[in-house]
Amino acid sequence: MFNLTNTNLSTEEVAEQLLGCLLVKEEDGIITSGHIVETEAYVGVTDQASHSYNGRNTPRMKAMYAPAGTIYIYKMHTHLLLNVVTREEGDPQAVLIRAIEPYSGVPLMEARRKKQGAAATSGPGKLTKAMGISMDDHETSILELSLYIDTKEKKIPHEIERTKRIGIPNKGEWTDALLRYTVKGNPYLSRKNGKFRVDNGWNAMLD
DNA sequence: CTTCAGATCACCT
DNA sequence: GGTGATCTGAAGA
Numbered sequence: 001m002f003n004l005t006n007t008n009l010s011t012e013e014v015a016e017q018l019l020g021c022l023l024v025k026e027e028d029g030i031i032t033s034g035h036i037v038e039t040e041a042y043v044g045v046t047d048q049a050s051h052s053y054n055g056r057n058t059p060r061m062k063a064m065y066a067p068a069g070t071i072y073i074y075k076m077h078t079h080l081l082l083n084v085v086t087r088e089e090g091d092p093q094a095v096l097i098r099a100i101e102p103y104s105g106v107p108l109m110e111a112r113r114k115k116q117g118a119a120a121t122s123g124p125g126k127l128t129k130a131m132g133i134s135m136d137d138h139e140t141s142i143l144e145l146s147l148y149i150d151t152k153e154k155k156i157p158h159e160i161e162r163t164k165r166i167g168i169p170n171k172g173e174w175t176d177a178l179l180r181y182t183v184k185g186n187p188y189l190s191r192k193n194g195k196f197r198v199d200n201g202w203n204a205m206l207d
Numbered sequence: 208c209t210t211c212a213g214a215t216c217a218c219c220t
Numbered sequence: 221g222g223t224g225a226t227c228t229g230a231a232g233a
């Protein structure tokens with residue numbers, strides 16, 4: 001078990017450990033949740049793909065400089081992207097949550113998205129809309145209501161696959177760095193790659 | 208199957 | 221004025 005407010009794990013390790021954890025949105029007694037199946041690590045001031053590259057710090061992204069466990073939500077075009085800060089205050093590193101496998105509140109998520117099945121949550125902008133995440137969750141703690149991650153309700157991936165991050169062209173070695181983590185064979189990934197597994201890529205639950 | 212405009216805004220040049 | 225850690229629907233090959 002790991003704690004998202006600790007900094008004893010690197011950002012890459014947090015990105016890997018988050019796979020299988022339950023992301024929960026709870027508002028007005030309405031719950032939607034899903035197990036995380038895809039993440040990306042953004043490893044700070046040396047990472048050309050990160051918003052915090054070269055120490056960039058604007059009002060919009062000051063949450064990245066907050067302590068581990070702080071939620072950083074980035075708005076791009078018409079979509080919100082959900083990140084969790086991973087390091088000490090002043091060290092701007094974070095993990096982007098890119099896809100979830102829906103667990104509870106599935107009909108509500110499909111209704112919000114006007115899409116069924118995997119199309120509801122298989123991408124960073126899709127899952128924030130499906131779960132009703134808003135800028136009200138920005139700069140709050142990932143351990144508290146109304147948006148939190150339960151690291152105990154964890155599924156264990158059968159196999160974790162590392163690939164380059166999505167949408168990072170022309171960033172030198174950072175374009176090819178293997179900083180995207182996926183549950184191999186899971187049907188809810190943002191890019192379909194190979195065959196799906198009948199167990200969705202999870203090990204059998206131990207009792 | 209692939210490509211592309213458009214949504215829409217903080218930040219950069 | 222141009223650019224994006226995105227997504228969609230429509231049009232073309």
